[in-house]
Amino acid sequence: MSLQSLIGNFSLILFVLLIVTGLIWAFDRFVLAPKRKLNAITVLREFDQKTNANSSARASLEASLLRQPAWVEYSGSFFPVIALVFVLRSFLFEPFKIPSGSMLPTLYVGDFILVNKFTYGIRLPIIDKKIVAINDPQRGDVMVFKFPKDPTQNYIKRIVGIPGDTVVYKNKQLTVNGVASEYESQADFLHEGSQLSYSKQFNEKSNNLAHKVLNDDDRQPGIYMFGEADFPYANQCQYNAEGVTCKVPVGHYFMMGDNRDNSQDSRYWGFVPDQNIVGKAFFIWMNFSDLKRIGGFQ
The missing domain is CATH 2.10.109.10 (Umud Fragment, subunit A)
Structure with a gap:
């Protein structure tokens, strides 16, 4: 596909990115995040029973257990930005040179x-x-x-x-x-x-x-x-x-x-x-x- 064709199909490219990042965001929000939370509860319960570590160690462990995978974190952070650009560009205002x-x-x-x-x-x-x-x-x-x-x-x-x-x-x-x-x-x-x-x-x-x-x-x-x-x-x-x-x-x-x-x-x-x-x-x-x-x- 030529550069001109890519530019001409920017709306389609933006729409595909919106769908992909949106699906990843939704999958993490409703599937992966609850699983991470349940896993964190189990691990922290065992941690509390077997360890007398200070609260900072426990907090560090909890943050590690709840942390999103890098690919999910990046996709999720781009999703609202892409969504805003898509709405503005598709329905309100679009820039041209x-x-x-x-x-x-x-x-x-x-x-x-x-x-x-x-x-x-x-x-x-x-x-x-x-x-x-x-x-x-x-x-x-x-x-x-x-x-x-x-x-x-x-x-x-x-x-x-x-x-x-x-x-x-x-x-x-x-x-x-x-x-x-x-x-x-x-x-x-x-x-x-x-x-x-x-x-x-x-x-x-x-x-x-x-x-x-x-x-x-x-x-x-x-x-x-x-x-x-x-x-x-x-x-x-x-x-x-x-x-x-x-x-x-x-x-x-x-x-x-x-x-x-x-x-x-x-x-x-x-x-x-x-x-x-x-x-x-x-x-x-x-x-x-x-x-x-x-x-x-x-």
């Missing part, structure tokens, strides 16, 4: 973010089956989801289309259900690295939502699929030299990165089904290169 610049300028490479796992409903871990519906994903949410073409990988993008929406992205401008987004020019965005470069930066406003996006002048607006689009419901998308138009199917979402010309997203690999949702990203809790990054984001 941003690996690429597809969400610039909102999220930077190296940002450690928290994802709310219950905003969109409570799901059973491992099988990811929703058992309690709470809120539906909304346009503008930054969402983590399992990549449709490889569910072992987690992606993060912004929702621009919910079920039933008609999403049009042409000439680098977004229109949803006939309502065009408004764009306010901002200062150029500087990409720091071995080679300094700049991107055009805009404040994109749509339906009372606003966030910043990037575009590159040297990138053409057309979405080139190099053949027919190959993803479920691809027949609901039309491509041309100006961009793409898609009708979002029921139970699916259209996702785009804020770094519009440098993001592989729903324009290329299709819609995200509801069962692939991981949660809503809402907070940057650490960036070791820039502590000022810590905080919320739009």
